Amino acid sequence: MRARQAQIRDYPKLLEIAKKSGFPYPDLESPLIEDCWVVVNEKDVPIMAVAAERIVQLYLWCDEFEHPGAKLAAMRILQNSSMRGELKRRGYVDACVFLPPEIAKSFGSRLERSLKWLKEWPCWALRL
Secondary structure, eight states: OEEEEOOGGGHHHHHHHHHHHTOOOOOTTSTTEEEEEEEEOTTSOEEEEEEEEOOEEOOOOOOOOSSHHHHHHHHHHHHTSHHHHHHHHTTOOOEEOOOOHHHHHHHHHHHHHHHOOOOOOOOOOOOO
């Protein structure tokens, strides 16, 4: 086994692997894919791969609000701002927020209930 950068000829095999798994893998020809590497067997056939997809990570700066309703209204204004359309125009389909553990439960439920965000997969980070 050895690792090498993925080549277009590898894509059909990677698509086959993805279909078998049932997970939603990105299109490897998307402009948001930064790099893709494969582990190949002795016949140079991919048996594993990793791809780096550019994502949007959102950060929120929030001052104190006298009324919680005003804070929620401000968040709705931001959520529906032109930034959303601009990110779509650039090819993004998701924007992610990674919440610190101390606010994940309360703020996460606010995002879900009030702003209709989806709770998806937990995140693990690899420091480069």
